Amino acid sequence: MAERARACSGVVKLSGGPFGTVATYLPGDRLTGVSADEREVEIAIVATLARPLPETAEEVRRAVADLAGNRPVNVRIDDIVEGS
Template sequence: MTEARAIAERVLACPGVAGLSGGPFGTVATYLPGERLTGVAVRNHGVDIAIVARFGDPLPAIADEIRLLVGDLADGRPVNVTIDDLDI
């Protein structure tokens, strides 16, 4: 399993996350052989994650939980979480 896929699975397991998003211009993605994994971009300078959050949950808490869940997979890089939309 790739690092990006493992991060995506952990993010999707977070109760406050309804799904992954490509970000406003679709740039939050990792290209894997034969597919584009939208919502997680693993880069040298950090890990970018864009999500659709569930309405009603406190948004800063969701972002903090995601950082905690994927911190060990980020290999010391900062984890940037963008809440791109809300699922009502």
């Protein structure tokens, strides 16, 4: 999911949130910016103003929808930067 989200237009990088709570813990590793449980998927991003923010969020949602199964995908924009 992380690679797909990062590849979307308008996404600068993934974000762990202000307290680093948006993350998935893997054996020996921590994936910042994606959190998933049995109820939902949360993806936190830093976006650019190069395109409308709702379009960026929707592209991220569509990019990971097949991996989320029946869970809703919530895209959170934690920060906005100028440029691309």
